[in-house]
Amino acid sequence: MEKRVVLFLVLSLGIIFGYDLLLKELGYSPFTTSPIIDQEERTTSLPKTGTEAEITAPTSSEPHSISSSIPSSDGPFITEEVVVVETPLFRAGISGRGGVLTSWELKKFLTQTEEKIPVELVYTNGQFPGPLTVQVKGGEVETERLRQGNFQVQKDFDQLDAAHPSGKVVLTHSSPDSDIWVQKELTFHYDSYVVDILIRTRGISGDLDVLLGTNFGVVEWGQGFIGLLGSAWKVGEELEKQSPDAEEPILRRDGPVRWLALQDKYFMSVFIPEDADGLFSKLETEMVVSAGMSLPGGSGEQVHKTKLYAGPKQYDVLKSFGIGLEDTIDFGWFIYGSWSIVKGVAKPLFSVLRFIYDYTNNYGVAIILLTLGIKLLFVPLQYKSYKSMQGMQTIQPKVLALQEKLKDNKEKLNLELMKLYKEHKVNPVGGCLPMVLQMPVFVALFNILYMTIDLRQAPFMLWITDLSAQDPYYVLPVLMGISMVVQQKIMPTTMDPTQAKMMM
Structure with missing residues (x-):
């Protein structure tokens, strides 16, 4: 019995001490981040908020009004530039190229690296389209126009705080050689990770896919046994997930979408649509997952509402939505059936x-x-x-x-x-x-x-x-091993064979 305990302790300590060495040998770090561009480079490349972020805006202190139609030619347009939205909780970058998110930094959460800089949720390497990309099903030409086309950007606020609790950013694309017109209206709130989104379209005959993004919300995958959790969704009342090692690389689900998420252990991005009638989840490459929702199209004007949440997986916050988002925090993980x-x-x-x-x-x-x-x-x-x-x-x-x-x-x-x-x-x-x-x-x-x-x-x-x-100096694992030896010493040594077998 005691020999087995000693062997168990030796093997356990070997695993604990060898874990980091094994990861380094394989080219990983115990706190590997999602393969996004350098966080410091991203932070310094973003334009500053206020007047520097809106260099074409007039100097009037009055907020700019935003209509539901195409902005007028005298509005504060920003083309192929990144406009910054900053709140006490996050700092987001929005590009006029494609009308997509280019950055989403969480101010209250720092990376696990030595630099300790704000966590970046947006995965950007130039290969995959960004969050909020609009695609036309079966329309490659239209999709490419919307991906690469310029969106006129209008912003009606300088900063968000208790005095100015919400503000809008409107991105509008009007194709010069077709009837396609797309507008994305984003309403930000100073005290929330939630963005209210209106997507308006005209001249699009097919249905739409609106991308939640690629690894948007997936920050840290190399931690412990579970790591990256990939995509998750609810169509009707059924909760489903697609992990990075799923057998099917592309999944589509039809039906009323309650929510669609990309997530890791601690962070996530979520679409909560009102009228999405389907979704897709795709394994792009190893540890890289894309997801998006399907919206009905039409040649006339179409209006679609959705909410975007991009932030930490805090139980109370997720539960407050009342749609089962808290179930993405898997407290029930153990063995099948339990x-x-x-x-x-x-x-x-x-x-x-x-x-x-x-x-x-x-x-x-x-x-x-x-x-x-x-x-x-x-x-x-x-x-x-x-x-x-x-x-x-x-x-x-x-x-x-x-x-x-x-x-x-x-x-x-x-x-x-x-x-x-x-x-x-x-x-x-x-x-x-x-x-x-x-x-x-x-x-x-x-x-x-x-x-x-x-x-x-x-x-x-x-x-x-x-x-x-983990304990950086391995003090606690050693103390735990010593305590186990002490417990074995003080336990009764005489035991029925049936009990002894069960204890071993």
Whole structure:
């Protein structure tokens, strides 16, 4: 028994210490980011907000009005430039080329790299069209015009704050050699990651695909066992996902789309449309996923409404939409068939953890207190397990005697053992069953600590500055190994063979 424990500890420590070395050998980093362009280069390349971002705008302090039709020729147009929208929560870049998002930096969340710069959600390498690209189904020429064409950009605000809580950016494209006209009206809010979007079209006979983007919201994939989660959606009431290793590279779903998301463990982008009648998800290359929604077209003017959320996967925020977005935080992950049980335990535990945090203001302390509370709740079960093991120790000599006497008659041995257990009112698995009952709770706690963004870059004490990252000095894993050895030393050494096999 002790040899196996020592072997287990040696192998565990080998895995822990060898994990980083293996990743480096394979060319990865434990905190690898999505293969986007250099974050510092992107940050410095964005125009500044205010007058520098709107160099063609008049100097009047009055906000510019925006109509639902094509902006007038004297409006503040920005062509093939990037206009910046800045709020207390994020900083977004919008290009007049294609009328797409080129950047979406989250101010309150920093990268896991040494530079600690704002997290960038938009994946940009020039190969894939950007978020909000409009494509015409079956119309390659029209699609190329909309991708590469210039959109006139009109912005009715300089900055968003409590005094000016919302503002609009309108992007309008009118094809000079066709009847195609597309307008995207984006309404931003200073205190929200949500953008209200109106898409107006004319002269398009076919249906449309509006791209959520490629890896838009996928930031960090090289962390732990799960990493990048890819795309997810709800058509009707059914939640579906496409992971980067899915067998089908392209998926299409028809029906009323409740929402469509691209996500990793901590961040996501989501379309919440009003009238989308289908969607697609496509694996472009390894670890690169694209997604978009389908909208009905028509030669007359069409108006489509949708919401865009691009930000952290915070449970309360996602739940507030009331459409099941919180289910993208997979608290139920464990083994096949146990998802609902673990999830049912995880949600109350998560609520208790945050309740404790409200008083301690330290998630490390909150985790310790929650763990102690769970242990106290299980004291009756542990006591019952201990009593069962004591009972088995008491009859151990009789068990051994029967095994020696009836070693050639297994059937009779089993019958005699059952009589012996019944006579002394002991259960051979009674010491193990309580531990099995505790498993969903501790698996649920593991899932909470692994999946929730609340712990990302949350400090504890001393050298532990990020509870979502591994211990940089491996102090805690070593202490855990020592504590396991101590526990094995103080546990009863005499055990029924049935229990011993289960414990091993």
